Every structure is written in structure tokens, then in C-alpha cells.
Amino acid sequence: MTAPVTLRPTPATEPIPARWVALRLLGPLEISVDSVEVPLPQRKLRQLLATLLIRPNATASTEVLIRELWGDRPPATALAALRVYVSQLRKFFVQHGLGGRWCTLRTRAPGYQLQVNDGILDMVCFDRLCVLAGESAESGRYELASRQYREALALRRGPTLEDLRDSPALAGAALQYDEAWMTALTRRIDLDLLLGGHAELVGELRRLLAEDPLNEAFCARLVVALYRNGRSGDALVFYRRIRDQLIEELGIEPGLELRLAHQAVLTDDADFNLEARIPA
Incomplete structure (x- = not known):
């Protein structure tokens, strides 16, 4: 588990008081x-x-x-x-x-x-770290990018403003940052897949899916992680189960990303990369 991050003020010319x-x-x-x-x-x-x-x-x-x-x-x-x-x-x-x-x-x-x-302010620190992580990923410094995303993700202590969501502006900001956190988490998982961390990701992705069972982004990445971990059969069984759930509960077929992950397992495409879509 990543250790909590301590927010620190931006440097200033005047002496810093002995407090954080x-x-x-x-x-x-x-x-x-x-x-x-x-x-x-x-x-x-x-x-x-x-x-x-x-x-x-x-x-x-x-x-x-x-x-x-x-x-x-x-x-x-x-x-x-x-x-x-x-x-x-x-x-x-x-x-x-x-x-x-x-x-x-x-x-x-x-x-x-x-x-x-x-x-x-943790929101500002989160935004800055995500920008830095995106720049690091864009320049091929994947390990650094993963660490920067982890640092950003560690700032979250729960749903944004979970005690103050009863006004339009606060509710809107909360939804914005909850979505931004989910995007950062997905990008960090993509980076860890790229870095060969598929074995460790299987457990993390199963935990995330226990909380959000029909999250197709996580489902697609679990299919890839299982496949790269030498568990193609488990990946195919998992895909069929999720497809059945999507059809039964939502009336939809799996989205493109999940279908591509499934196809990569069927064709034994060792070069398939969801993480090639990492945006800057």
C-alpha cells in the first residue's frame, strides 16, 4: 500500500514557518x-x-x-x-x-x-502530479510516471467532498475529481502493465472490480493481466462471465476495449497493448 503523501507548500522567498x-x-x-x-x-x-x-x-x-x-x-x-x-x-x-x-x-x-x-491544497497537488506523470509517460519514463501517478492517487482519502455534496458547485467539483482520480488510476495500471507488473495487478484489479463489478476499463485490464500471467483460460472464463453480466444487467455487449482484450487472448497476440493508449 502506498504511504500517504504529506502536502508541502510551494517554495517562497520568505522563511518558512516551523509548521506544515x-x-x-x-x-x-x-x-x-x-x-x-x-x-x-x-x-x-x-x-x-x-x-x-x-x-x-x-x-x-x-x-x-x-x-x-x-x-x-x-x-x-x-x-x-x-x-x-x-x-x-x-x-x-x-x-x-x-x-x-x-x-x-x-x-x-x-x-x-x-x-x-x-x-x-490537495486538489492542486493532484493536478500537478498528474500533469507531470503524463509528461513522463509521453517521454518514455514509465517508472517515473507510475510513481508520480501513485503519489497523486495517494492524496485521495475517499470520495471527494463526501460530506459536502449538497450544493451544485461542490457536487460538480466532487464528480470532476472522482473521475480524474479514476482516470489517473487507469493510466497507472496501464503503465504497470507496460512495466511487466501483470502478476501484482491481478489481485489489485480483482479488488477494484469487487467494488465496481461492471467497470469495463478494469475488466479489460484484468483480461490482459491474466493472459500475460499465463492464465489464458482464466482470462476467457472471466470475459464470458462479464459479457453475460453486461447483457443481463445492462442489455449491452462489451465495449471495444474489452472486446480487443478478449481477441488478443484468442489470437495469442503477445504484442497487444492496451497501455499504448496512454495519453500525455
Whole structure:
């Protein structure tokens, strides 16, 4: 199992305070100072912070923030309440030593702007690592790319914002990053297949399919991993079972990727590579 990754701030010219700060959205919202979670129990404050963090350093209008916090029918006191929450969030930053270098909540027409040292925000770190991994894969540095994807994947602690998905913007960001995590996982598996890790991948893919049985991307890669592990019979049995499930439960035939993997086993195509589709 990959060890958890510690978020570290981006380098700066001024001296770094003797503390590490992390703002985490890839899972439940979490604020951590020196590896200790700092609670922000009020739900509206958590919603406000998360809504600002999904657009770091951008200005969110009061109209948008009110809609995110109260929906389409906000109370008449919503604007005044929002100002109170902003004030409380600023005090929270100061109380826990997060203000200034780490987080600054500014009033910016037509609303508010949360300036964040983005090296402490897990979503930004995830995006950067995935870009680096894609560049490494594109240049043929497959082992490095696999490590970079593993580091990115380790940032996830569960479904993105799983405790705060009841507003449109937060739900949209959560779905976006859950999909991005799945894409990164698939690319990392492709790289490990390319590097000859098929034996280790059989168990991992079976575990993933136990959680998501009809995920055709994982099914195709398990067929390939079994075949390369000298288990062509198991690969064909697995394909038939998955095809039957897809037809029975969804009324569809397997997709192209899964069919190509099946064909490679039937024709004993040792040169077949799903992972040749790794995008940059």
C-alpha cells in the first residue's frame, strides 16, 4: 500500500514557518496543521470554505456564495449571515495560524476571494502530479510516471467532498475529481502493465472490480493481466462471465476495449497493448 503523501507548500522567498499546513478536499473536508486536524464543525462555514477552495485565488460573487449555502430560496437575512460567516472564517484562520502566508480571505467585488498558497491544497497537488506523470509517460519514463501517478492517487482519502455534496458547485467539483482520480488510476495500471507488473495487478484489479463489478476499463485490464500471467483460460472464463453480466444487467455487449482484450487472448497476440493508449 502506498504511504500517504504529506502536502508541502510551494517554495517562497520568505522563511518558512516551523509548521506544515494542508487543506484537503479529496475526501471529507479536512484542515491540518502540523499533521493535526483542526476542526471546523459549523456546516455553513465548511460549505463556505470548500466553495472558495474549489476556485482558489478566484473571486466568488456574493450571489454565487448565497446560492451555494442556501439554495434557490435563501432567507432574507442571507447576505448579512454570509458576512458573519466570512468574519468567522477569517477569525478561524488567525486563531490557528493560517492567515497571511497560507490563507487570506479578501473582500473583492462582487464578493470574496480566498488567496491560498496552492502548495497546501490537495486538489492542486493532484493536478500537478498528474500533469507531470503524463509528461513522463509521453517521454518514455514509465517508472517515473507510475510513481508520480501513485503519489497523486495517494492524496485521495475517499470520495471527494463526501460530506459536502449538497450544493451544485461542490457536487460538480466532487464528480470532476472522482473521475480524474479514476482516470489517473487507469493510466497507472496501464503503465504497470507496460512495466511487466501483470502478476501484482491481478489481485489489485480483482479488488477494484469487487467494488465496481461492471467497470469495463478494469475488466479489460484484468483480461490482459491474466493472459500475460499465463492464465489464458482464466482470462476467457472471466470475459464470458462479464459479457453475460453486461447483457443481463445492462442489455449491452462489451465495449471495444474489452472486446480487443478478449481477441488478443484468442489470437495469442503477445504484442497487444492496451497501455499504448496512454495519453500525455
